[in-house]
Amino acid sequence: GAVVSQHPSRVICKSGTSVKIECRSLDFQATTMFWYRQFPKQSLMLMATSNEGSKATYEQGVEKDKFLINHASLTLSTLTVTSAHPEDSSFYICSASEGQGWSEAFFGQGTRLTVV
């Protein structure tokens, strides 16, 4: 199957700093990338959907100025958590899709962010 690489897998940062998470599709062109957040023992919560070359669409309640998403190419999307706080500590997962219709969503390995 297709491979999506997410980096870093774990990051610890100080409160107030920014953290960038990368999501790369290694062997296909990801027209659409999705960013999810998952708190312990909870389901995946979609944060935003990004299409290559256009602005991301954020879900209700997700601050776009805090969670900056860039999808500059068909193989790379980045999520930057700005001015991180302890409550932002979570498991962040990206997934990538080649398009609509039957498009299996391929997931990255996830990034566990801990803000201290």
Add this chain to the structure above:
Amino acid sequence: GQNIDQPTEMTATEGAIVQINCTYQTSGFNGLFWYQQHAGEAPTFLSYNVLDGLEEKGRFSSFLSRSKGYSYLPLKELQMKDSASYLCAVRDSNYQLIWGAGTKLIIKP
């Protein structure tokens, strides 16, 4: 509103058979997905249904009834490594994935 329901937790014995159910109410339907997620890891794809009936894919088959808004994932010959959460997700009319909360499957020797 949109809703995906799955049992929170199930327990089964190694070697046994278990069936994980998923019911959904969504605005439109463009397919139902099953994913497996081990603790601390990203979900991995198991199965996909868009038409009614049983979709067989190796160890992981899945059944769909669109009229009933219902799917199930049968797991046979359970192994300890099958201990994980199983997530049901439905793609709605906007092609967004709506996720269930997942079913934690505990397998005992």
